[in-house]
Amino acid sequence: MRSDTASGMQPAAPLWLRGLAWGGLLFLHFPLVVVCLYAFNTEASAFSFPLQGFTLHWFEAALAREDVLQAIWLSLKVASGATLLALLLGGLAAAALYRRNFLGRDAITVMLSLPIALPGIVTGIALLSTFKLAEVDPNFWTILIGHATFCMVVVYNNVIARFRRMPYSLVEASMDLGADSLQTFRHVVLPQIATALLAGGVLAFALSFDEIIVTTFTAGHEKTLPIWLLNQLGRPRDVPITNVVAMLVMLLTMGPILLAWKLTQGTEAVAGSGK
């Protein structure tokens, strides 16, 4: 109600501010549009503008490429595995940390923020040097381990935020009414955090699918989709294929993000109405 009346009284934004805001938005979306445009370009080995012509031919060509399909398949496998591990470990960590105070709790919280706070190269080279020490050759599993580590942080952050918004009296009410800990988890806690888990999982999936910095250290000869793309940049002959794959990758990561946003959106409204 209040914000409505406030907005009613609010004068329209000054022109310069509107210009800056819309200009910024245009800047943010311009490269995304460019990627989409070039995917349909007929030109085979350069980026000249204006575009030369429209074709759907490169989609066919790209999907016929064995290396493209392999890279997609590897990225999907890694992202799925990392997401599952992250859901389990991140969910457990959030459940353990959100309401208890114990010695070392702050240290653990700081530790859990490290993979996000420290640059990816640090995580990457740390893992790589450890794999080398352990005489493990980089393979699918080393990529998975790297990804699960930062994906776990994403899930943890999402779930603990939801836990903090959930009044603990719900858990107490459930136990008070005769539900034991496991029943309480199943009937009260899980429904409350389900969308946060899902949103965290979706974000983790997108993050893993897109990750490149840590992966360059832990992948060895394996090529995830982003690494495949990175390698393509030095190959002018493959430009049209690269353009098409770039657009597909972009669209593939956007879908889950929209989904995650929708998932957290609705519950925030519900949680807000409780207060």
Added chain:
Amino acid sequence: MTLAVEFSQISRHYDAVRAVDNVSLAIADGEFFSMLGPSGSGKTTCLRLIAGFEQPSAGSLRIHGQEAAGVPPYLRDVNTVFQDYALFPHMSVLDNVAYGLMVKGVAKSTRLARAEQMLAMVKLADYGMRKPAALSGGQRQRVALARALINQPRVLLLDEPLGALDLKLREAMQSELKALQKQLGITFIYVTHDQGEALSMSDRVAVFNKGRIEQVDSPQQLYTQPRTAFVADFVGGANVLPAALAETLTGRAQACAIRPEQIYFLSEHGAGLQLPGQVLDIQYHGAVSRFEVEVAGGQRLAVAVPNGQTLAQYRPEPGSAVRLAWAPEAMVWLSEQG
């Protein structure tokens, strides 16, 4: 008389904070018992100890004669109405009420039928399919009550259940709760910081202060015979005369309480106990006016004078010098402690 709940020298400490400090208490079966005190006085912690959400640091807690230490909430024959109602937001009102039966494994049709009955009892028969978010505060409060009662507990704990309601609804709910308790014949343990609420509903009231119990008595006893300065002040806002002042008046060096309505103004010298003073302020309260009077030694006393009496009464102006008087029986001698 069987005991519903018995505290023997219970303490509950959080690190250095003594939330509950050596409390002993016996609550009879079928009693409407209130725990009254300011926030942070330990009353809610006591309730949570009974519910099983907290464990005592020391002492023994018995519920219906059985030691409760280490017994989880779901194995106690006690249910709670929470201050924030704690309705499960993802379940319908009916499922909320039926929850206690569901986790016990009662068949679906049976438990939903029982839940309908409980909703009818709290006059919400048509609201079963709604989500809690679609209810008003007063309706949520009733759902919380129905949900807590469906397991037919022998003790119902209520944690400031009317705190979030407006005044009129609160008063209506007070008499409903009292009637419900009579009808069910079970023990109600009611936590509140509102002395009016505690006095109007309870069989007995325990007044909490700083983790300790100051006095446990019937509402009338608490009001007319407070034992400590804290109770005298917190329950009904009595004046507390310090021992030194009392000694100059009566020769007895002991603190005492005098209710504002038992003090009157003397226009001239008369009999009885008298004290000169000066009127600082007058507050109009509808039925009465409250005069704030400063007497010797900077001590301030409140004097309540009924308004709208047909009998003309002496009403001094602010700033005027007055003489206060009261009957010696009006002084309630307080114990040293508190």
Added chain:
Amino acid sequence: MASASLTLTPPTHLARWRVQLSTLLYRRSTLTLFLLLAPPLLWFGVIYLGSLLALLAQAFYTFDDFTMAVSPELTLDNFRAIADPSNPLFGANIDIVLRTLGMASAVTLASALLAFPIAYYMARYVHGRWKGVWYIAVMLPMWASYIVKAYSWTVILAKGGIVYWLIGALGLNGVLEAILALPVIGGSSLSTSNLGRFLVFTYIWLPFMILPTQAALERVPPSLLQASSDLGATPAQTFRTVLLPLAFPGVVAGSIFTFSLTLGDYIIPTLVGPSGYFIGNMVYTMQGSIGNIPMAAAFTVVPIVIITVYLALAKRLGAFDAL
């Protein structure tokens, strides 16, 4: 009592076992905590922290330039090459650090300036359904694939590409040449200049600045602004004395991302801009083609230290409450 008439399903073995387990967990809350924490802590402690510590330890190992072998003889040589001005490698190494730091600072500053009007507009002038639309409009570019965005800029900045076409169409070729002739930011073409690299970095991390700033602005209660104007402040004064100080922690929170992400990036420097390593490239090259893990490890200490200092500063400025 009526409860006797309720049909309870008889407790199965499973149910009884479950209640017993629950009660055990309830009574032994430390055990519960341990069971919950053990898997994530084992993973994190052993794999992640273990790796970090092992890496830091290797920074003190010795690398033999002739045999290209690493031996566990402890030495401070690797750190001397970065921190000791008398070391022959110091000059080149400190250049790398300063180049990276300079870019991270420039990108952070530019992001803050670009982000503020967008965030301000979103927080104050967009309402209802449009708020969600704007939020997604900022979030989608943020999450769109990093490598694709970087790739897109190589396409945009390429000779004969969109930017060159646009500049040609507007007849601004002379201006572009003049800018590219400038020292430090210039270069032989847009995609090999520091200007181009700066542009790409700013683009990629800009949303990370917009969202925390917007959130901080959103949290400023309208009543504060009304109070300020009620007390006689002009809109400009209200902005400067009320809104800006309250939004600042949000800007600092955003700067943690822009600064840290630029500091650790090494993909964009290889794609756009002049030659000359960033910290990330140095680390990657040292461990990869040369195999000098000790030197690479010593180099990773640089961003760790810088970011620790930065985070400590940000914490003091209240950025963590704004996250």
